[in-house]
């Protein structure tokens with residue numbers, strides 16, 4: 175008896191897999207500075223936790239409608255619309271168990287077997303497998319490194335075929351921290367329009383914008399072909415509550431909801447009530463303090479990494495990642511994965527190798543760590559590189 179090819183060929187999540195190893199090492203008493211997983215180190219703010227407790231105590235513990243409670247869908251429509259200057263109807267929103275489920279359902283709803291999805295590298299680790307689960311093919315496109323890996327219509331054009339169904343945009347980007355300017359987004363929307371493509375726009379880092387201007391393709395003429403995916407994991411420090419959403423045309427949202435009705439029913443009811451309070455108070459002082467702390471860490475990390483001779487770091491404008499080129503430090507024939515393993519083994523510093531993002535030679539550091547831990551970890555990182 176055999177497992178399906180789907181399951182036999184799927185890769186484990188590199189980021190979650192690595193995080194599990196690190197948690198195990200820590201439990202065994204190893205002192206690790208964990209720059210690997212992208213998860214805020216802040217607790218969910220108290221006003222959100224209290225809303226979750228109230229939901230439990232007032233019996234909000236049953237199924238909700240598949241696409242979410244009407245109040246939460248409306249609140250997400252208002253929140254997402256207000257951030258982008260668009261008016262959004264609640265029927266254009268489906269609430270999912272995390273942005274991950276929103277993405278998986280979006281690919282399954284947009285792609286037929288054999289379709290292709292344009293995936294700019296470096297890409298977040300789960301996109302290729304999410305696309306393959308929809309029996310579609312990820313077509314990885316490599317933008318110019320000296321343009322900070324920003325994808326352009328010129329780079330995408332040679333990869334368009336009659337089977338191309340869509341294009342992924344992730345700004346602010348995991349893993350590069352790059353933010354696409356309004357002009358760059360407009361050019362990608364034009365490109366999608368000319369080639370009649372869907373845009374899957376992963377905007378989960380939308381609140382981590384430290385430089386430049388956040389722009390979404392879900393605006394103006396780009397709106398009809400964009401499925402906007404986002405959620406509460408990062409911006410509201412709610413990774414474990416598993417809440418995300420997709421916003422788009424009613425037909426695609428309807429398709430995604432039908433699919434979800436057979437797989438997950440609804441996102442956790444208690445989480446939806448906590449999420450309702452979160453989006454209603456999205457400018458709460460606790461959230462602003464968290465974002466400000468990330469900016470402080472970002473500036474510190476940039477300064478420390480600049481002190482390492484021969485190390486190239488992409489300038490991080492948003493999200494909470496640093497993407498660094500370690501090719502100058504790889505000993506003969508060593509892979510970046512081996513380099514990261516040695517760094518973890520010898521110095522107790524955990525990072526994610528570029529192979530996971532389709533760009534060997536680079537590695538990712540998440541700065542979701544306290545200033546004290548960052549100072550310690552970056553010093554160890556520097557020591558490790560200075561002996562190479």
Ligand code: PMP
Nearest residue numbers: 272273274298348378405407418
């Ligand atoms: N997209 C990107 C780019 C991410 O980094 C993550 C990581 N959590 C997700 C989507 C999924 O987020 P979640 O499922 O926790 O909402």
Ligand code: GLU
Nearest residue numbers: 187189190210211212213
């Ligand atoms: N997205 C985060 C990361 O890239 C969290 C782990 C995951 O969901 O992949 O590290």
